Amino acid sequence: MKHVTLLLLILACANLWAQEVDDGNDLLNRPADRTYDRILESGYLKVGVYENFPPYSYAEDGEPKGVDVELGRRIAKELGVEFRVHWITPDENLGDDLRNNVWKGHYLAKQRLADLMMRVPYDKQYAYMQDSTGEYINEQVVMFGPYQQETWQIAYDPNRLDSVETVAVFQYHPIGVEIDTLPDFYLSSGLRGRLREQVHHYRTISEAFNAMRQGDVSAVMGMRAEIDHELSKPANAHFQRAGNGFPGIGKQVWDVGMAIKHTHRQLGYALESIVDGLVRTGELHALFAGLNLDYSVPNYYQKFLEPKALARAGGEEQ
Amino acid sequence: MRSNKFGTRIASSALALAVSFGAQAVTDQDIMNDENTPEDIVTYGMGLKGQRFSTLDTLTRENVEYLQPVWAFSFGSEKMRGQEAQPMVKDGVMYVTASYSRVYAIDVKTGDELWQYDARLPDGIMPCCDVVNRGVALYNDKVIFGTLDAKLVALNKDTGKPMWIKKVEDYQAGYAITAAPMVINGNVITGVSGGEFGIVGKVEAYDANTGELVWTRPTVEGHMGYVYKDGKAIENGISGGEAGKTWPGDMWKNGGAATWLGGTYDADTNSIFFGTGNPAPWNSHLRPGDNLFSSSRIAIDPDDGSIKWHFQTTPHDGWDYDGVNELISFDYSDNGKTVKAAATADRNGFMYVLNRENGDFIRGFPFVDKITWAEGLDPKTGRPIFAEGGRPGDPSVTDNAKGEQVLAQPAFLGGKNWMPMAYSQNTGLFYVPSNEWAMDIWNEPVSYKKGAAFLGAGFTIKPANDDYIGVLRAMDPKTGEEVWRYENTAPLWGGAMATAGDLVFTGTPEGYLKAFDAKTGEELYKFNTGSGVVGTPVTWVMDGEQYVSVLSGWGGAVPLWGGEVAKVVKHFNQGGMVWTFKLPKDRVASK
Numbered sequence: 001m002k003h004v005t006l007l008l009l010i011l012a013c014a015n016l017w018a019q020e021v022d023d024g025n026d027l028l029n030r031p032a033d034r035t036y037d038r039i040l041e042s043g044y045l046k047v048g049v050y051e052n053f054p055p056y057s058y059a060e061d062g063e064p065k066g067v068d069v070e071l072g073r074r075i076a077k078e079l080g081v082e083f084r085v086h087w088i089t090p091d092e093n094l095g096d097d098l099r100n101n102v103w104k105g106h107y108l109a110k111q112r113l114a115d116l117m118m119r120v121p122y123d124k125q126y127a128y129m130q131d132s133t134g135e136y137i138n139e140q141v142v143m144f145g146p147y148q149q150e151t152w153q154i155a156y157d158p159n160r161l162d163s164v165e166t167v168a169v170f171q172y173h174p175i176g177v178e179i180d181t182l183p184d185f186y187l188s189s190g191l192r193g194r195l196r197e198q199v200h201h202y203r204t205i206s207e208a209f210n211a212m213r214q215g216d217v218s219a220v221m222g223m224r225a226e227i228d229h230e231l232s233k234p235a236n237a238h239f240q241r242a243g244n245g246f247p248g249i250g251k252q253v254w255d256v257g258m259a260i261k262h263t264h265r266q267l268g269y270a271l272e273s274i275v276d277g278l279v280r281t282g283e284l285h286a287l288f289a290g291l292n293l294d295y296s297v298p299n300y301y302q303k304f305l306e307p308k309a310l311a312r313a314g315g316e317e318q
Numbered sequence: 319m320r321s322n323k324f325g326t327r328i329a330s331s332a333l334a335l336a337v338s339f340g341a342q343a344v345t346d347q348d349i350m351n352d353e354n355t356p357e358d359i360v361t362y363g364m365g366l367k368g369q370r371f372s373t374l375d376t377l378t379r380e381n382v383e384y385l386q387p388v389w390a391f392s393f394g395s396e397k398m399r400g401q402e403a404q405p406m407v408k409d410g411v412m413y414v415t416a417s418y419s420r421v422y423a424i425d426v427k428t429g430d431e432l433w434q435y436d437a438r439l440p441d442g443i444m445p446c447c448d449v450v451n452r453g454v455a456l457y458n459d460k461v462i463f464g465t466l467d468a469k470l471v472a473l474n475k476d477t478g479k480p481m482w483i484k485k486v487e488d489y490q491a492g493y494a495i496t497a498a499p500m501v502i503n504g505n506v507i508t509g510v511s512g513g514e515f516g517i518v519g520k521v522e523a524y525d526a527n528t529g530e531l532v533w534t535r536p537t538v539e540g541h542m543g544y545v546y547k548d549g550k551a552i553e554n555g556i557s558g559g560e561a562g563k564t565w566p567g568d569m570w571k572n573g574g575a576a577t578w579l580g581g582t583y584d585a586d587t588n589s590i591f592f593g594t595g596n597p598a599p600w601n602s603h604l605r606p607g608d609n610l611f612s613s614s615r616i617a618i619d620p621d622d623g624s625i626k627w628h629f630q631t632t633p634h635d636g637w638d639y640d641g642v643n644e645l646i647s648f649d650y651s652d653n654g655k656t657v658k659a660a661a662t663a664d665r666n667g668f669m670y671v672l673n674r675e676n677g678d679f680i681r682g683f684p685f686v687d688k689i690t691w692a693e694g695l696d697p698k699t700g701r702p703i704f705a706e707g708g709r710p711g712d713p714s715v716t717d718n719a720k721g722e723q724v725l726a727q728p729a730f731l732g733g734k735n736w737m738p739m740a741y742s743q744n745t746g747l748f749y750v751p752s753n754e755w756a757m758d759i760w761n762e763p764v765s766y767k768k769g770a771a772f773l774g775a776g777f778t779i780k781p782a783n784d785d786y787i788g789v790l791r792a793m794d795p796k797t798g799e800e801v802w803r804y805e806n807t808a809p810l811w812g813g814a815m816a817t818a819g820d821l822v823f824t825g826t827p828e829g830y831l832k833a834f835d836a837k838t839g840e841e842l843y844k845f846n847t848g849s850g851v852v853g854t855p856v857t858w859v860m861d862g863e864q865y866v867s868v869l870s871g872w873g874g875a876v877p878l879w880g881g882e883v884a885k886v887v888k889h890f891n892q893g894g895m896v897w898t899f900k901l902p903k904d905r906v907a908s909k
Contacts, residue, residue: 017441029396050768051442089444092513093774094766100444107399108418108443119769126764132778132881150770179516179572180599185773188567188604189714196604197567203491203516223770248714251764251771 016059021046021084024111031105031113036266039115044082047072048101048114051087054206055229055291056119067225068118070287071147071278075116078274086114094121095137103140103261115260116271122146122257122300142262145275146255146298147284152183153227154242156219157212164219164242170195176208176217177201183221186249209236225293232292255298280305285315342409342475344456349501350585356859359407360456362498363738364815364856367647368582370740372857375818376864377901382821382833382843384905385866389429390847393420393871393894400450400873401894402736404498404813404854407867408456413475415451415498416894417873419465423478426860429898433478437465445494446513447578450874452736453498455506457526462506464495470508470524482529486510492517497580502590502620505532509577509592519575521592521618535623537594538573539564539610545622554622557611564608574598575612579642579736586647586658587675589617589626593642593662600775602636603712609634613641615662617677627677631664633701636709637691637759638730639666646748647674648741650796661795663739663750665732666691670700671795683798685750685791686733688782691726713761713773722760729757729779731875735811738854742816745836747792747801749822751810754782754789755883778881787886790814790824792839802839804832808886811874813854823866825851827876827890831868831897849893863900870895 021044023032032038039045049057049068057066064085076083088101100106101114120143129137154175156164161173170187171194177183179201187199202208205222209230212220219242220227230236246252258275260268278284279301288295297305297313305313344360352358353365356374364370377385393401393416405414411432412424419437424430445466454463460472460481467489472481487493492513499508505523512519519537524530533554535543540561544551561570576595583590597605597612613632616625632639645662660674667689671680679700691709692702710724731753739750757779765774781787788806793799812825820836827850833843850872857866871893876883 053768056769087442089442090768091444092767093772094768097768106444108439108445108449109441121766121769121771123764123766126766129764132758181767182770182772184599185601185604185714188569189601189712193566193604193606199567201568201572249771250773254766254771256769 016051016062016087019085029110031111034115035264036270039267040079040081044084045076045079046084046086046115047076048086048088048117050090050119055225055293067288067291067293072118074278075271075274079270088117098138098141098259102259115267117259119256120259122255122298140262141259142265142268143259144257144268145272146257146300147275147279148256149253149296149298150256151224151253152221152246152249153224154219154221154244155227155231155239156242158238158240160218164244166244167195167246170198170219173218174198174200174216176211176220178205178208178222179203182249186246187221190248205230212239228293253299255300279313280309282312282315285313289315343458344408346503359405359856359858362404362453362455362500362580363582366500366583366585368644368738369646369648370738370813370815371743372815372817374857374859374864376906377817377821378819379821379835379842381901381905385843385899385901387845388898388900391424391429391431391896393422398871398892398894400448400852401869401871402450402852402874403453403869405856405867405896406454406456407858412867413454413456413461414869414896415453415463417449417451419451421454421461421463421473421478424896435473435478437471440467440489443467443489446492447494447496447511448875448878450496452496452580455499455501457501460526462499462526464497464499464508466494468493468495468510470499470506470529472529484524484529486522497578500581500583501526502583505620507581507590507620509580511578512574512576516572517576518573519577519594521577521581521623523623533623535618535625537575537577537611537616538570540570543623555624557625564610566605566607569605572598573609573612579644582644582646583620584647584674588620589674590620591645591660592616592618593645595640595642596635596638600638601713602634602709607634613639615641615645629672629677629679629700631668631670632666637726639664639732641665643734644738646739646741650746659795661748663734663752665728665734667728667733668695669793681798685793686728686752687754688727710759710775711761713775724759725756726759727756727782729755731755731779735875737811738813740814740816740822742836744818744820747794749814749816750791750793751812751814751824752789752791753787753809755779755787755809756782779879780882781886787883788826790834804834804839804841809876809883811852811876815855815857817857823855825853825855825868827852827872827887829870831855847895847897849895850890863903866899868897870897
């Protein structure tokens, strides 16, 4: 039985990668240089999304799903081309992911690049970061088109905790986090390490929720959309969203956008205007709502949109 | 009844074949005795102790200048990157691995390829630790090696066809194998490489004939070890006794301590010695405690995987000073008494001499010019005396601002990285390929990971001196003195070998195979192989002539990092060759 499951898993994985277009140059072992015109000519757009990362991007029965996938499909449709998935195995940080998937290619798969990468934080400070010699670290890519604002969220089990007023309750109650994430670092070092013993580590938020159902932890901290996605599952219906703040976290909220290779700016302008339209008309809000997820308009728009336009982007009926 | 002559012929030739296979098969005896049989090399380390010392004395300081290439062999394809393997030689065949999990059998007289095996790596694999491979193990009719997708593969030595393949760990969870396995009493012993976070190091034994798991020993406190009998797992004690003694919370569950460099073996004490990597997560402020058995050397019972003793070189490692470096057994005389010692040169910049019977600290001393993170070692225990302000800051404490910068020396790539040192039984000295570099570490003001805000550390490696980074050192393990040094412009990244002819061989990223006088350090020979040498040389005797082989092919971890060091190495071309040299018979006379 175990072997059958393993075999199915292997087949599923193989299937996952097999969906991708292989359009690199075999002879020169380099990726295709897919400018705007060539993308239109080829009839498809390769959209880079993280694998196994619900609710943003994941495969179900071999089919790509999630918010970022749906947005990718909308973008491809507006461009008049087919959506093709490009799965991203996350590396240690964003810089690695951009190098492996947007501008250079991973050294084991040099012909494999996405035309466009989703879920790239839109942060001018990050985009213009310089190294010790003054060079711009991210000069090989353009980060643009903020489409969502993300934040942190805790869900808890009301049978074990009356409420979560502050994170201090986790001196006494076990809490689950995804390993090597900001919630992990935040809780493991917060209050001078007094929560540390209560932090339980899991590979994914979904595993952390499994542990909460089994009573191993009283709460889970993750990104809001991840938490909302879990809470929308019937098995997790009795868990609740907490309303606490996160004092001491440097980044409470951040905008999420896209990235392309810096030589493909024409593509960027086209994509930017498509996504801009989707945000302003409230279609992105609808896309999130359709997946039972809250939506926050990116801070980028909050700065200049009129209250009425902002309300529209935020999904309020006109 | 018709006689079946054809059948008889097959039967007898099969018998003859079996006999000839039997004659050439690598036995436990061959492996145990490898350091005394210069006509073959059947262990990684030229002997299980890993001394990398050859008893051959045909090549000497007088005639080494006549060492000349006999053949060169290309690994082919475009996979020209990081050739870190040590070749094996047995009965006229060389067995060697190349990067990207490839194995080659080469006719050692002609350089002709006999067979090649390319492991089929899964789509989308992201190995943590580059694409290198450090070599094979030989046993019976098998050539055994580890792959980037964390499998052990046993190939038939004559055909290169797989005889068994075993998954050691899940590559998707971040595991890989890059080290050469070793065979002790019919068991293949392997460790695992692993990414920064979420993995747990372990040492495992597999039956060399069948590939069945024999025992497993996790290298992080709190995890259960097992012995396998008739397919059943029998508990064999928790590493360190119980969880939570030197780790906070549940962090021991993902504590790191990868065993990525393989091990050595000492028959006197019947111990396998493994080094263990750094603890996870990288931010040491999250995991107060010693974090056993990270950054340690551990002695393991080869029969059941029990831990006999451990010695931790960097408790509470906050600098990525991994402790994987090889522990080499050697004896020395102290006031007429033989001391059963073992030495290791750690990434943290200190060299340690331990009692290999019980792991007791005998002495320790810096083998690099400067160490900033520790003021020294406790003379009794060998525990480092941490320098104030030497530990990188806690990124959680500094909000959204570039935290205080800490200068640490050696850099995280270590006073010595993976490249094995050698011990000469003639001179009693260790020959240590080392590097002089420092790193700045700071907390990144803004960092993201997998679409989320994160706390990251930034670092840059810089040479400690203007004109050189690499230093090949002759270290006296009895006094801690540096007897001689050779300075190299680029960082040294290849292993060393010593011979009874009082020569020391090593390679440089500039492409040279070099030989030095083991007593004085005088450079006696160099030959440019066309690409950087980051492998480990070997020597053996064939038809009365002494041969030397080394891999050529720049790569490994150094070119993956930028900063000031990149300026020194960025113009080096990659490659993928085996070079084989010999001293022709008629040149020996000039001895």
